[in-house]
Structure formats: C-alpha cells, structure tokens
Amino acid sequence: MSALRLCLSASLLLLLTTQAYGVEGGAQESSSCLSCHGALTGRLGEPVAAWEGSVHAANAIGCHSCHGGDPTIASMEAMSPERGFLGVPAETEIPPFCGKCHAGVEEDYLQSAHGETLGAGGPQCVTCHGNHAVAVTTLDLINPESCSRCHEYGRAEEIKGALAETDRLITELQATTERQHRLGIATDDQRKQIFAVRNDFHRLFHSVDVQQVVARSGEFQQRLQPVAQELQATDEELSQRRLIGAGAVLLLALVTVLLGFLRHTYKKEEQSDPGAGSGPL
C-alpha cells in the first residue's frame, strides 16, 4: 500500500512539474472585451488579433485602458457610459485619446504643423502609427510612401536625417540594457533613464520643426552619456567575468587531461602486472 502511495506521489511530482508549462499565448489579462470580441468576426473581432501583436499588449495595456468600460463584467453593461466606456473616438478626439498616456507627445503635436491641421484633413496619431496593431516606433515610420500621402518627402527626410544619430544611440543603449538584463544585471535605473530621454526625444520630432530638431539633438545625446558610461562599465565587468571563466574552464580542462594521462599510466602498470591488486601497493 505504501509502495503504491509512493509511486502515485512520484508520478504526481512528474505530472505537476510537466503540467506547469501548458500555458500558451502572450501576456494577456483576463478581460470580457477579449473574450467577447475575440469570438466575433469582421469589424468587431479584428481589433483583438491586431492588438495581440502590439506594443500595448506586450505592456499589458488592455482595451479598457483606452476605450474605458469595465472588463470585469461579462455583459453589455461593460460598455455602458456609466462604466466609463468611451467607444470609438472621433478624428479630433484621437490626440487627447492617446494623450491620456502620451501627454508630452500630444502637447508637441498640437503645436506642430500637423496638429494645426487636425480636423481639416491633417494627420493625427492613427494616420502614422495605426490603431490596434500599434508597434514600437522606429525612424522607419518616416518614409516617402507614408509622408507623401499628404506632402512632399523632402522636409520629412531632413528631420529623419537629424534624428538618426540620437535614435541610433537610444536603440543601441536599449539593446545593451536588454542584453545585460538577460544576464541578471539590474538595469532598471538605466532603462528608466533611457525611457525618459526617448519620450522627450519623441516629443521633439512630433514638433516636425527641422531647426528645433537639429538644435536639440545634441542635448539628448548629452543626457544619454551618463547611462552609456554606466553600461560600458558593466560591459567591462562582464568581460572580466568571461576572462575569469575562461581561466577556470581551461584550468579544469587541463586537470582533466592530466588526470587522464595519469590514469593511463596506472592502466599500463595494471596490464603489465596482472597481480597488481593482490596486495597493498
């Protein structure tokens, strides 16, 4: 009986351990928006699939974060105005809709040539960034195909050129923090600093003012210098670790080989003296 109990416990251990990983899918919250709209097709269902691959989904920004409502209620009441539901914003409402989180960008946008034409055929957030499938912004968003929908590309190209170096620096530093974080290095402070600079930098180019972008790019690079130095110092420490590691691995490998040779010597002795073990050596 106790043996049976032991086997059951052991198999349960295996089951517990292996069942632990049956979780599929991305970072998702439990939400009535997703469960209802995810089952729909067409216009009402498409946003779910688009959102799932977005930067918002990756950062747990759910439907109700923008559209309001109550995702804990599994009925139409979830979308009632009493529950704060906003629905689909009108074109002129889009900047404040996004600006709930991206306040600085909204401010600079509204003061820009783009913002001045809001509601009069000018671009708003969704024109360039899309809506539910919104991705991490890169400079590739400024391209002839996109900008030429409204105006000539030349001015946009100038802005893109002025942004390039700072953008490259931000991207490089972000990649470094990710790489270091993957090795267990605490990079939260550096990530926050880069995030703050990146946000301000994004504000800057929403002004679509070439002169301002050129004049202030150096300022952002200056702000990134302390972070770059800290990350470089960590990289140097990681190089030292690898050096110590290489020494340890080589030493142990050498010991393995030397012991192998020593064992080989004993083996030859044993073969030449069949009675080697019959008494004390």
Next chain:
Amino acid sequence: MGLKQRAFDWLDLRLGVRDILQQNLTHYLLPRNINVWYTLGATLLVLFSLQFITGIFLLVYYIPNTEQAFASVQRIMNDIPYGWLVRFLHATGSNVVILVLFLHMLSTLYMAAYKRPREITWIFGFLIFLVSLAMSLTGYLLPWSQLSYWATTVATESAGATPVIGEAMIHFLRGGPAVGEFTLGRFFALHVMGLPLIFALLAGGHLFCVRRIGVSRPPFGPDYLPEAPGTSFHHTDHSGGIPFFPNYVVKDLMVIAFFLTLLAAGAFFAPQLSLPPEAFEPADPFRTPPGIKPEWYFLAAYQLLRILPNEFLGLVVQGGAVAFLLFLPFIDRGPERRPGRRPLFLGLFIVGLAGFLILTVWGYLS
C-alpha cells in the same frame, strides 16, 4: 619524527586510522575491468556537495517572503561580491546534477547492476533521483520570478486531476487558494531543509549498501560469468583487482574534473540555458508570460502529457513508468547481466531511451 607523523600515530593509536585508510583505500579492491561509468557516483557526491555549499551561500542573503524574495535575489546577483557566480553555479549545477543522475541510472540499467543482491541499493538510488526532481521543483519557486510564479501556479493547479483528493491537494500544496506567501514558505522549507534531510538519509543508505555489498563487476569480457544467487549474505570482493587508491581515485577525479569543466563553462558562458528571460522578471499575478517550457529533463514527460487525451491518463502512465523502474529488480530477476544475452531487455532499453529522446526533442520543438 615529524609533527605530522606523531599526530598521525597519536590518532592511529586511538582510532586505528591506518587500518581504516588501508581498508577503504589501498586494500579496497575493485574489478580489473571496471569502467568509466562507475565514476558517476563519486561525481554526483561532488556535484551535490557543490549544490549544498552554493545553496548555503544563497541562503545567507535570500529572504523567503513574497515582498522581498525577488529583490533579495537581485541583490545577490548585483551587490554581493561574486553572488552572480554562486547563483549561476547553483542554477547550472542543478542541471548538471540531473544529467549525471540520468547517466548513472542508465549505466546501472544497461549493466543490470540493480539485480540481486543490489535491489535495495537501486531503490535508494531511484528515490534519490525523485527527491532531486522535487528539489528542482521547489527551488524553482524561490526567486519569486515570473517563471517561478506561473510554473508553480499551473503545477499546483494540475494536482486537481487526482481523483477524489484533487482539490484538497491543491490547497495543501499552495497553503491557500492561490500561490502566495504560504506556498513560498512551504516550498522554501522543503527545498532548504525537508528534502535535503531526506536526500542525506537516502544517500547515506545508498552508500552504505554499495560499501556493504561491494561494487558489482561489469558484465563484460570473455571471463565474465553470472553470479549464482547466494543463500546468505556475501560481500562481493575482487581479489586480484585494482586498488581504489590511487588507481581508481584518479579516474574518479578525472571524470569529476570533466563535469566541473562543463559546470564552469555553463555558469560563466551560458547561464541563460538554466535561466530563461522570465527568470529575471518579478512575479506578476496579472500577467502570464508566453511560451514557458519545462526544464529539459521534464520535456519528455511534458510532451507525453500533451499527446495523451487527459491528465488522469497522464498520471496513470507516468505512475506506471515510475513503478516499473522502482520495482525493476523484483520484475527482472534472472541472474544474467550481459546485455548481449538479454535481447528483450536490450530492446526495451533502446526503445525506451529513443522514446525519451524523441519526446524531449519533440517537446522542445513543439
């Protein structure tokens, strides 16, 4: 006469140290055809010792509560001198230990060293293997990372598949309705005290049996003949064999150094193999990380459960496999140990091993 010699003589007079050393080192003879697979027991002793030492170092700074556990591990990794190395050695070491345990068990199976009179030695060894898996499982939760939290949440949830007592088991494992402070508390106690204590007793029993019965002779070579079953206790000695010290100790040390090389390479250059990205994110009960997979040694069982129609069937199949291996010495009772003369066993061994490897790769790729 030097001080060292005098001290040795003093001890020898009182404890017979010289005799102990002779009996266990130079006069302790092993079969002349003993092979490299016999070194894995000593290798495991060293690797487990390293796990205990690194574990004690981690224990100095680790704080077992949900508010501070992750931060304390971060502190070990970033603020404590060489804390990163200790943690990487502990995490990588757990994988190397399981690898060597697998090899030790496979070689014992292949050479049928579990057979009479070594049934108890095998049972102790198999239980050590299960306790090692339990230590891996409980250790997983302690850093209180995303990986820890979600793996344990779903793992404990699965206990519900057990008939009748499923719900009670979930509550018992978690210490409450959800994974939280009480779960961490009991997993911590098990990982650092309960399971190591059981492990020490089992390892002591295993080593006692090995030494008491004697090392089995490898079932190879033209002059090997199966031993006739005895009717009274008989210590297997190997007169004319090779001395344990220095001849075989050198081989032991060589294999130990090889696995320490592997461990150092993993800890310094590929710690990511033992610690996936989710292991560096703090536990968040509101976000399920994507695509978590078990450690490599659970992948075969994981894939088996995925291809079976329900969890209870998975429990039965895995329970059957565990029971079969545990009681193998009482099922496979013939005296023949030579693999070439045991075609049924050899076929099962190859099919079982191939199945395990295929399921592991399948589980990894799926």
